[in-house]
Amino acid sequence: MGTELKGKAIVVTGGGSGIGRETALAMAAEGALLAIADINLEAAEETVALIESKGGFAMAGKCDVSKSAPVDAFFDSVIDAYGRVDCAFNNAGIEGVYGRTSEYTDADWQKVLDVNLTGVFHCLRKECQLMLKQPTGGSIVNTASIVGLIGWRGAPAYVATKHAVVGLTKTVALEYAKQGIRVNAVCPGVVETPMGERLFAETPGAKERLVSKHPAGRLVQAAEVAKAVIWLCSDRSSFTTGHALTVDGGFVVQ
Numbered sequence: 485m486g487t488e489l490k491g492k493a494i495v496v497t498g499g500g501s502g503i504g505r506e507t508a509l510a511m512a513a514e515g516a517l518l519a520i521a522d523i524n525l526e527a528a529e530e531t532v533a534l535i536e537s538k539g540g541f542a543m544a545g546k547c548d549v550s551k552s553a554p555v556d557a558f559f560d561s562v563i564d565a566y567g568r569v570d571c572a573f574n575n576a577g578i579e580g581v582y583g584r585t586s587e588y589t590d591a592d593w594q595k596v597l598d599v600n601l602t603g604v605f606h607c608l609r610k611e612c613q614l615m616l617k618q619p620t621g622g623s624i625v626n627t628a629s630i631v632g633l634i635g636w637r638g639a640p641a642y643v644a645t646k647h648a649v650v651g652l653t654k655t656v657a658l659e660y661a662k663q664g665i666r667v668n669a670v671c672p673g674v675v676e677t678p679m680g681e682r683l684f685a686e687t688p689g690a691k692e693r694l695v696s697k698h699p700a701g702r703l704v705q706a707a708e709v710a711k712a713v714i715w716l717c718s719d720r721s722s723f724t725t726g727h728a729l730t731v732d733g734g735f736v737v738q
């Protein structure tokens with residue numbers, strides 16, 4: 485366990501489950517002050533309770549990232565509590581319904597865009613506004629996916645948003661590189677989280693097929709994504725910005 489995040493104030497969106505929860509727990513174990521935002525307040529509060537049970541510090545807030553007002557209000561509450569936002573993990577996301585493009589409805593398309601893309605934009609805008617006022621800037625990590633880098637049949641909206649998150653990451657990184665704000669993305673393969681479980685349930689044998697697609701011969705553990713996010717948040721990656729870091733056991737390079 486490192487100490488690079490000790491005393492840093494860090495926001496994690498979608499921190500009530502899966503990758504967000506695991507990352508928040510790992511960050512708190514390194515001494516960070518966590519702020520957990522989730523549309524599911526009960527889940528966010530459970531993450532806070534887990535952190536506190538291990539002696540860490542965290543606060544929770546109900547926040548639907550697809551709307552700008554709750555995002556702005558949540559970050560303002562973090563400033564009230566911690567005085568600053570050193571790092572942010574923009575991780576909240578939904579998979580949407582599975583179906584090919586010819587069958588996809590306007591409503592299903594829009595729902596995924598609102599959370600996965602507009603939600604990340606709302607967070608980035610507020611984070612940059614806050615970090616520009618801080619002499620130390622900040623480090624932001626967005627959750628994209630391997631499908632932010634490659635195509636994937638049957639999830640057109642999800643894949644489009646994850647590609648867009650990679651593009652947005654590069655753009656915001658360029659905009660604020662001189663002001664000491666670093667912006668990177670993490671691109672996990674298939675992770676064993678509640679979202680992963682819903683994917684496995686789609687078709688019989690899906691989990692085994694997905695395992696076989698990862699050259700490392702297994703799926704990703706949320707804790708492995710957490711380690712990459714912690715590295716990108718910490719000063720150990722001080723000159724890395726605009727990067728999309730895969731955590732996929734070699735999936736996209738095969």
Ligand SMILES: NC(=O)c1ccc[n+]([C@@H]2O[C@H](COP(=O)([O-])OP(=O)(O)OC[C@H]3O[C@@H](n4cnc5c(N)ncnc54)[C@H](O)[C@@H]3O)[C@@H](O)[C@H]2O)c1
Nearest residue numbers: 498500501502503523548549576577629674675677678679
């Ligand atoms: N599980 C995978 O295989 C995988 C792979 C690559 C990338 N990802 C991405 O990782 C991120 C986390 O996924 P996960 O697997 O932990 O999923 P998950 O479903 O376990 O957790 C997602 C969390 O986000 C919250 N959330 C959903 N909509 C929200 C909204 N509008 N505002 C705020 N919070 C919201 C949920 O309540 C939940 O707590 C997502 O962006 C997902 O696209 C997941």
